[in-house]
Amino acid sequence: MLAALADSPDSTASTARLETAVDLRRSRLEMMLSVLDVDGAVSKVRGGWRRTGQEWDYDAERYARVERARLAEQAAMIEYERLGPDDCRVAYLRRQLDDPELVGVGPAGSGADGTDTGTGTGTGTEDGTRTAGGPAWRCGRCDLCAGPWAPELPDGESAENVRVALARAGVEIVPRRQWPTGMPGLGVDLAGRIAVEDRAEPGVALARMDGIGLAASVREAVGTTAGDGVVGPDLRAATRSVLERLRSDGVRVDGVVAVRSSTRPQLVDHLARGAAAVLGVPVVGSVVPRDGMPPGRHDLNSAQRLAVVERRLQLDLSDGAAAGLNGRSVLLVDDYTDSGWTLTLAARLLRRAGAGAVHPFTIGMR
Ligand SMILES: [Zn+2]
Known part of the structure; x- marks a missing residue:
């Protein structure tokens, strides 16, 4: 990051600009900048951050000391x-x-x-x-x-209400409206607002991955350590209820398109076919990686992630599906959504191929 700042005009760059040069999430990037600020290596200036020119070394001993103090505090909290x-x-x-x-x-x-x-x-x-x-x-x-001041156990009705609320599936996937800053610098010609005719409609994920209730099954299926396999029974039931609610809310779906996964091909395929069966529509194609493009990391910041995904995705529709896509409404299926760029770009590909509306649907949301 210091090198990227030093190479920038006037040794100054905005956080958004730094994101295109450094493979770090925004939150971590800002944390590092504030540490470097305190150490005097950078300073906040109009339009971003400037390299002060002051030498800076990673003080491993100091950070180890801080970590020991934090661990002792943590142990005290657990002991409490x-x-x-x-x-x-x-x-x-x-x-x-x-x-x-x-x-x-x-x-x-x-x-x-x-x-x-x-x-x-x-x-x-x-x-x-x-x-x-x-x-x-x-x-x-x-x-x-x-002694304890709360009643020992909730009554049966409250417990049942909580159980139902926790098991209820469905959290909205809000479509992206804006491309990140600095994409042309990464060789990707996307800037400003995402055109309305390129956008996805609001979508739905079965559950957030950090929650309780249904989230535990979601983590098991699409968490970082989850392997491939078929969609489990409780996620199938949740899929059915979410899609039926979508339909009763007046959302029309004419066909299903899956984002082909290199890590969980079986899961995504099973989910797409299951969703199509619930809705009584065909699976009409997929969004696939271009030949030889690796899946790419998910722990990148927005700009880096978008650049990776943009280079990687293309549409794979049968000739019949491609010819019949015009004005049709598509359910776009993926295993989970994180930065949202895969769904955003896949929706854009589909809209540009003629789809009238694209509704993302995933198992998990990070
Ligand atoms: Zn006491």
Whole structure:
């Protein structure tokens, strides 16, 4: 990133411009920029960031120290959560904050060595504030001192309502409206707003991949470690209910097009055929990678991802389907959507081939 800045006019570049030069997600890119800013290697200027010229080295020792401190904090948080009935949450917090009245006293549970954090492990008597001979200080109000305050179990009706809400499938895929900045610099001639006649319609994914409920099945099918296979029974039921809802909302579908997957060809094919059967329409073709183009990483920023996908996709329709596509409405099926560029570009290919509307449909959404 520093080299990219140094090579830019006036050693200055916008974040969007840097995205085209550095293979990092936007959030990580901005995090690095703010670290470099604090270290004095870059500074925020009008229109982006400037390389200050100050030398910068990766301070491994310092980052290791920060990481150790963060891990210790994390361990303390987990320990707080796992305190037992003999402990007190407020006493724990006070010890963590080196409260001098509690240092060296209190029940075990802090478990630590008690040296640098002030967390006491013993029941020492040197503490003057303790009631002589009495137990360690307790707040008397926390859940461990006073007992649980919430009802132990929800009633059957609430539990059922939650179960139904969690199992309900369907989250909207909002179509992209804008190309990222700086695409011409990556050799891709896309800029500004995405023309209305090139856009996808709003689509639907069965579930977000980071949720609970149906999301667990979705992760199992299309998560980072998931292999290929057929669509499982609960995802089939979810597919049916989502597509039937789409239809009752007045969305017309004339045919299904699948984005051919190099990692999960069987899953996407099964999903496409299943969706077509539910809707009573044919599978009319697929969006396929050009020969020899690798699948490409998903952990890129928007601009880099779009450039990879744009070079890779092409339409594969039978002659009959291609001839009959004009004005037809297509369900565009993929295993999951992340940046949204595959669906955006596949929809654009279909619209340019004559499709009147393209509705994306995926199992998962990141
Ligand atoms: Zn307490």
